[in-house]
Amino acid sequence: MHPDQIIFFLCAALILISALFVVISRNLIHAALWLVAALFGVAVLFALLNANFLAVVQVVVYIGAIAILFLFAVMLTRKDIRDRGPQMRRSWWIPALLGLLILAGLVYLIFAQPGIDRTAAAIPAGVDPLRALGKALVSPGGYVLPFEVSSILLLAALVGAVYVAITKKS
Amino acid sequence: MSLQDFLADPILFISNWLQGLLVGWKLPSGLATVIVFLIGILALVIFAMLFDIFLVWVERKVVARFQDRLGPNRIGPFGLIQPFADIIKLVIKEDITPDGADKVVYNIAPVLAAVSVIILWAVLPLSSKIFGVDLNVAVLYLVAAGALGTLAIIMAGWSSNNKYALLGAYRMVANMVSYEIPMVVTLLIPTILADTMSLNGITQSQETIWYVFLSPLGMLIFLISSIAELGRSPFDLNEAESEIVAGFHIEYSGMKFGWFYASELLHAFTFGGFVGILFFGGWQVPFLMADGFHFGSFVVALPGIGVILLQAVAFMVKAMIGYWVIMWVKYSMPRIRIDQMLAFNWKFLTPLSLVLLSATAVLTKLLSGFPLWIFGVGMFLSNLLIGWITIEILRFYAHRQRRLEEPLAQPASVAARR
Amino acid sequence: MQNEWLYIGLFLIIGIIVPIVPLVFAALVSPHKPNPIKQSTYECGIETVGDSWVQFKAQYYIFALVFLVFDVETVFLFPWALSLNQLPIFAVLEGILFIGILVTGLVYTWRKGMLEWV
């Protein structure tokens, strides 16, 4: 077994086990912390895939901002933190079954594709993914429109969230 | 493989020699690389930890001088052995876990706090040849490490089952997290100027001119926001002794408290180092090139090892100066209120840093064809202009504020005079 | 897998082991005599009243929220900053537009009085 594969398996185990705890853990703070672990595993995967920028952004944005916001929200709605009652719906087995079915379907579809077992070619010399990403995001022939639209989306989110917060205060 | 090679680049020589030795023992080359890496990392981390112990002494000595005391002076010369006595005391102290604490999270938090600081050393270029790894996203890497530190503090505050600790954690988010914005924005300025995100690359590109001359305002904003990011006074609201006792680490004792303390000191020093790297040329020494000093045509040749050591000394001196400035601020400023702190960040630092970033980007593009001195003068003047406009705006608002408050204040003062 | 990430991964592992070693050592040598009073929540000697999970000001949350949006946007400026040299002046203006949208959000929040600590 190649070392890369071992790292992949460790990482996949980390992601899946943490993800499982995110959805089953009764204490919501623990669920949010398990989410941090899962997100960290995804960052390692990005590093494994040579996407350096996305790997660090995953940590900065997801762990540094989103997970902290989640922890905050859980602390703010504290009445439910130590809810001793069941955190699942009574009919939790239906989603579980559905999830397994969808997973089986997806796995089937994945293996039905030709060339799915390909391995990655080396990144061509002279291509710096980091600079290429910057170029793609701002050059008119690239993704400048989605890039600017995403900033407007964030502006809209900020305005909306602040507005919701204001109406609550009055 | 000769003495010549060793003198030219000792680190590379030793790692090549180790690699050769291990491969000679029939180890696969991948495993050999890992072992060589591990040895290098252990050396770096142990150096950082020993230095951390030294920093405890420096901090105690400096704070004593600021407060007109002598500081530790009993154990060893100048009290140098004092930190070791501190460590022994911390290790043999009973470790108390408060009732109702979330035990796992409670125990992970101090380790995470230490890890978030130690991993910064992986990208720290101590010299042109002594560095862990030259990551091409190092600038963001240090922000990512800071995110782990924030998380550690929230975990500590939440899991202690203590009101003060919880308040400390909330304040931490308001504090550390808010000041991350101006910090990230000012990190963009060296990135634009050097056209790279690797810290070694940023240092190398400051061979001709240090960025503090191109962007003095950027340096100031970075320094202020990193002090806030460190949670040091005047921004130490998360552990404000007089308000919330010790904040997030109130329930910690023994070595767990020790790690919070040690990581704070090492963090401060490391950020002093980052200020040095990003704005003061890192390991660059004036006139020192890869083969010795160049004063115009007069050249003093030095072997590679000499240059590397000089660079390392230069870096340590710059980092120490940065650390000293952080301590100086800490021990001379009173703690600010939380509303002042947030207003200072969101209404002053963030808009200012964004304006500065836009100006830097436009000027870099416009002046890129011109000789260096025009570029430098232009950048410097633009910074001066932005600084002057900022001060004028502040003055205008201060005057207005005073006029608004005057009618209220007048009668009282008049009455007092009679 | 690039070597640089391998190095950082190993650094992370050592960085985790190094703080744990003294903690384990301390756990072995330090005394352990718990009693209810020692373990009670520390509140400067006063008996703890009520639950530790106090309700806190929603204002903290507003700042975290504004921070989230700003953090994402400033991080996106890094690829732009890196490719500045290879792009026409037009791209610089795009970045400035991006920053302008960011500032609009800040101004809105400011005008709505959400940046006040009341």
Place this chain on the structure above:
Amino acid sequence: MHIPLSWYLILAAALFCIGLFGVMSRKNAIAILLGIELMLNAVNINLVAFWRYLDPTKMAGQAFAVIVFAVAAAEVAVGLALIISVYRRRNTIIADEIDLMKW
């Protein structure tokens, strides 16, 4: 370079299904948002894996992963603001009890 593309896709599919399970089975609104985060991350794994395995010179995968980050941030900001607003009014964050819009 020794990992087949299918491994990444299966991992992403499994992560997506776990997230879906969380979204459908949890009662707490914040926990539902946690599940959505997992699903978005599964999408990102796919995007980046396709970028790396199909053509690393075309940046579509990474560019859209970046946009997914923005979408995730916007979703969390608005979602949590709504949840907290609802919590303040109705003192609950159990999704089933938030039924003002129900007929």
